[in-house]
Amino acid sequence: MVELAGVAKRYAQGAVTALEDVDLQIMPGEIFGVIGESGAGKTTLLDILTASEAPSAGSVTVLGRSLAGLEGKALRDFRRRIGVVFQGVHLLSNRTVLDNVLLPLELGRSGRATAARRRAERDRAHEMLEFVGLAETSERFPAQLSGGQQQRVGIARALAGRPDLILCDEPTSSLDATTSDEVLRVLVDARDRLGTTVVVVTHDLEVVRAICDRVALFERGALRDVIAVRARGLDRSDSYLDRARKELGA
Numbered sequence: 379m380v381e382l383a384g385v386a387k388r389y390a391q392g393a394v395t396a397l398e399d400v401d402l403q404i405m406p407g408e409i410f411g412v413i414g415e416s417g418a419g420k421t422t423l424l425d426i427l428t429a430s431e432a433p434s435a436g437s438v439t440v441l442g443r444s445l446a447g448l449e450g451k452a453l454r455d456f457r458r459r460i461g462v463v464f465q466g467v468h469l470l471s472n473r474t475v476l477d478n479v480l481l482p483l484e485l486g487r488s489g490r491a492t493a494a495r496r497r498a499e500r501d502r503a504h505e506m507l508e509f510v511g512l513a514e515t516s517e518r519f520p521a522q523l524s525g526g527q528q529q530r531v532g533i534a535r536a537l538a539g540r541p542d543l544i545l546c547d548e549p550t551s552s553l554d555a556t557t558s559d560e561v562l563r564v565l566v567d568a569r570d571r572l573g574t575t576v577v578v579v580t581h582d583l584e585v586v587r588a589i590c591d592r593v594a595l596f597e598r599g600a601l602r603d604v605i606a607v608r609a610r611g612l613d614r615s616d617s618y619l620d621r622a623r624k625e626l627g628a
Contacts, residue, residue, distance in 0.1 A: 379404050379405060379406045379408070379440070379441065379542070379543060379575045380402070380403065380404035380427065380439070380440050380543070380575075380577070381403050381438075381439040381440075382400050382401060382402040382403075382426075382436065382438055382439075383401055383436055383437045384399055384401065384435060384437070385399070385400040385401075385402075385433045385435065385436035385437070385438060386398050386399055386435040387419075387422050387426065387431065387433050387434050392434075395599050396419050396422040396599050397419045397422050397423065397433070397599045397600075398599045398600050399436075399600070400419075400423075400600075400601045401601070402594060402604070404575065404577060405575075406575055407569065407573065407575055408569075408576070408592060409565065409575075409576045409578065409589050409590050409591050410575070410576070410578070410590065410591065410592055410593070410594070411577075411578050411580060411586040411590035411592070411593035411594070411607070412578070412579045412593070412594050412596065413579075413580055413581065413582075413583070413586055413594070413595055414581070414595065414596035415581065415597070417598065418596040418599070419596050419598075419599040419600075420579045420596060421579070422599075423579070423596070424462075424545055424547055424577075424579055426438055426445075427440060427545060427577070428457065428462060428545065429448050429453060429456065429457070432445075432446075440460070440543070441456070441459050441460070441542055441543060443456065458482075458486050458539055458541075459539075459541055459542050459543065460541050460542070460543045460544065460545060461482075461535075461536030461541040461543070461544040462536055462544070462545050462546075462547070463529070463532050463533050463536045463544060463545070463546040463549050464547055465547045465549070467520075467528045467531070467532045468532070469520040469532065470520070471519065471520055472519075473519075474517050474518065475507065475512065475515045475516050475517070475518050475519070475520065475523070475531050476500070476503050476504065476507065476516040478520070478531060478535055479506055479507060479531065479534045479538050480499055480500065480503045480538070481535060482535060482536075482538050482539050483499040483502060483503065483538055483539060484499070486539060503516075503534075503538055504516065506534040506535075506537050506538050507531070509534065509537065509564075509567070509571075509572075510530040510531070510533055510534045510537075510564050511530065511560075512527060512530055512531060515527065515531070525552060525553055525557065526553050526557030526558075526560055526561060529549060529550075529553065530561060530564055533561070533565070533568070537568060537572065537574065540572070541574060542574065542575060543574065543576075543577070544565075544568065544575075544576055544577070545577045545579070546565065546576065546578045546579065547579050548580055548581070548582075549561055549562075549578065549580075549585075550562065550580070550582060550585055551582075558584075558585070559588075562585065562588055562589050565578065565589060566589050578590065586607060587607065588611065589611075590607045591606070591607060592604055592605065592606050592607060593605050
């Protein structure tokens, strides 16, 4: 699904190294974690996988095609096959929840959409909202939703085009434990029910333990290790307070 060979990224005429000599493979159907502290190179890696940045050295292959020199229609076609879940969600405040999920389908059109296509797109958007458990919110606006609900809408938007791969940047940051579980469950369902490969960039080891099959450990731009994770799954039987008592030894 993803292959990086000898990938490096340098800025300021080579004075700043964001990534250095990274070799990495991500298999179809994996939930793959990328973890590291601030400055480890995680965001740069995502930028390279979306072809927002070109590597300074090495080769990048995503969904079976090289990203070298990708531009124009070829770049647009490539980006339709991947979904991105942003850390800040970035929902449009003046559009309803349904219209936010519709956005990538509208942007993916080539030419004028027929009435039949617009109906099919709305059906797809409704389907994705139902998939993430938010069908009842379709006519609300983002400000009327909780942070966790907004993140699930962001995932619905990323899945609307039925991508082969979704890239998630800190999808549970600033969420409490129970709300994080709801978001992570949607990502697991995307893999299990839709067959989508999922890459999760995080600094949270709990996210990795809960859902990832393997995790890449980055430090100061270098890939230090790739570890198979014995994922323990999501235990939602305990309330947030019950889990807090266990963690705090009460």
